[in-house]
Amino acid sequence: AGLVLLAGGVSTFILAGRPRGGTAVTDPVRHWLILGVMVGVALALAGWAKRSRTMWSPVLLATAAGLLYGVQDALTRVSSIRFREGGLTELFTGGHPYAVLALGVTGLLLVQSAFETAPLRMSLPALTAAQPLAGILCGVGFLGDRLHTDTGALAWEAAGLAAIVGGILLLGMHPAMPCGTAEERPVRDLQRN
Template sequence: MAVFLLAVGAACCLGLGFVLQQRAAARAPISDFLSFRLLLDLVRMPDWLVGLFLMICGQALGAVALAYGEVTLVEPLTATNLLFAMALSRWLTRQPLSWSGWSGVGLLALGVTAFIVAGRPHSGPNEAGPLRHWLVFGIVAGLAVLLTLQARRLRPSAKAALVALAAGLIYGLQDALTRVCGEIVQDEGTANLFTHWQPYGVGVIGLTGILLVQSAFEMAPLRMSLPSLTAAQPLAGIACGIGFLGDRIRLTTGALTWQALGLAAIVFGVVLLGRHPAMPAGVPVSETVGASEAD
């Protein structure tokens, strides 16, 4: 129950923080796309700082949840951040939820429930060896790099979707390394944590993820980026959990079927919610470009 509450609390902070960050990032110059200058511009905006604070709180709660629970359990729960983002966006826009919104809510909730109940995620006897560890890590990181490179050639809305997808993969890796850091602290103590590479990896990946997310938020409305981000993170986290952290799920035919249906429902629910009219539209790219040229 404690892990459940921590993960849902993390989802709440993340969802609210993402909305505030996108409202600020939409006002940033388009020329800052995928540049660290973007972060320098954003730190001058109070609403972005509030959103960043909420996101950090969410990541901290998620880290505590990961220290005591499996990645395969925590990740589906944190995917519900879109529900909280929808709630804030609906309050800001006064937009009714409608059938598509309620359908997204239902699919996301049922998908998370189906995956957790059918899979019964639990820790295994040991983690994978170094070869498998780096193979899974490299595949997920490599996909994130390829998506980011491909996004440069596309129109703004497609850029936002692909860069957010890459950010979701990166955050899934960050969650997996956070879980490893928690295990190191439990086994060796806090003093020995920084003799390992994982905490530094968490920092580098976290900074990279922030840049990717803000670049995605800058390029297009939230409905173009948040679904990709929210769907990719739990999938990457689950892949890492099973791939090299030693997480286990039930492998019977019936259990695997329900788990697959649950993950599919999560993805479809995320897409429906993310594309709902209540999601803030942000500032049109043409207006932002015009403002930049005027400056």
């Protein structure tokens, strides 16, 4: 069911939205506003996870990491555009490659914290669902990607995204996913030996 939802959701989103690339939006306020909101939400989720320390903490940490990875993907694309247009000088005089590095390290720390505090089935689906959603938001928001926006297309796109998230969640909760945390694995390995 998870595979069917995931495949059907991707197909529905692509058929309804007919995504196509465009030229990056040159409005720096829009660019940095979207990035600021995405990073701000990720930091708020991470802070909430740290303060609450409930069973939802790994989900919040993984969602935060997924958002940061989605932003990192978008900034990697911006960096490649800058490199194509002006070479290494253009690439390294902007802040994008440095932001890619900072987001990657921060995302890695968040996702490792999520993986160590609960079974993968708690955190991996949130990470896997948040990253492409953040990438789509950045793509449409400031990278110039275009989607069909009539009422019918938007409804089908939303249904496709919901099916994608639902499919990822079902796959993440499948019994084949590992049940223990990273801290429990060595103990079980020792018991087997």
